[in-house]
Amino acid sequence: MNARRLSPLALLLPMLLIGCAAAPDRPETLRQALLNLGERAANRVMEAPALPRPPGDQVLLLAxxxxxxxxxxxxxxFRESLTRALLAVNDGPQVLDWTESMGTGGGANQWRLESRLMADGPRLRLSxxxxxPYRLTLVLRRPDSExxxxxxxxxxxxDASAL
Structure with missing residues (x-):
């Protein structure tokens, strides 16, 4: 009997709250943009002819x-997004953080991955x-070699609005 006495506003309020909770916010947009960039980078690294196959036998040391x-x-x-994308590759390599102390004695299956994310021009203003614009440069080296x-x-x- 109480259900009949609910006003339309009382029924609308839960719907509004659900809509607000489901609305994406700026950090999620940024995270998605960086995850997409990380995935593109991971795919390119996995296609690198320098990496022996199968990639699951390799260790990428992220600088x-x-x-x-x-x-x-x-x-x-950015490092988190790249790391997550590399770890998400099916049968992909092991991924570790690289430090200077790893510079000597690296195994034949270890590769140092360096990345550089730079602005590549002025902001482009759309309506x-x-x-x-950015340029992401990826470089593979041996851990003990330049x-x-x-x-x-x-x-x-x-998208600047995501940042």
């Missing part, structure tokens, strides 16, 4: 990424948003 502050992306967030074994660059643009 601290270099990230341009103009993009509004922290080094930690509804701004885009931040020569580049493989290098790839990805270009794109991040």
């Amino acid at each position: 601290n990424p270099e990230v341009n502050g103009e993009l509004g992306v922290s080094q930690e967030r 509804d948003r701004e885009l931040l 020569p580049v074994i493989w290098e790839e660059s990805l270009q794109g643009a991040l």
Whole structure:
């Protein structure tokens, strides 16, 4: 009998609260943008002809990424996205953080992955948003050696409203 006395506003309030809870916020948008970038990078690394097959037998040692502050992306967030994407690869390599102490005595199955995320031009202003062009450079080296074994660059643009 109490259900008949509920006002339409009382029925509408729970629906509004559910809608607000489901609305994406800016951190989720940023996270998704970085996850997508990490996935693109991971796919390129897995395609690198320098990596022996199968990749599951390899160990990628991730160096601290270099990230341009103009993009509004922290080094930690980008590194997390790249690490997650590499770990998500089916039958992919093991992924460890690289430190200077790992520079000597690396096994034949170890590869140092360096990454550099840089602004690649001025902001692009569209009618509804701004885009931040970027260039992501990925480099594979042996842990105890400086020569580049493989290098790839990805270009794109991040939505500034997500940052």
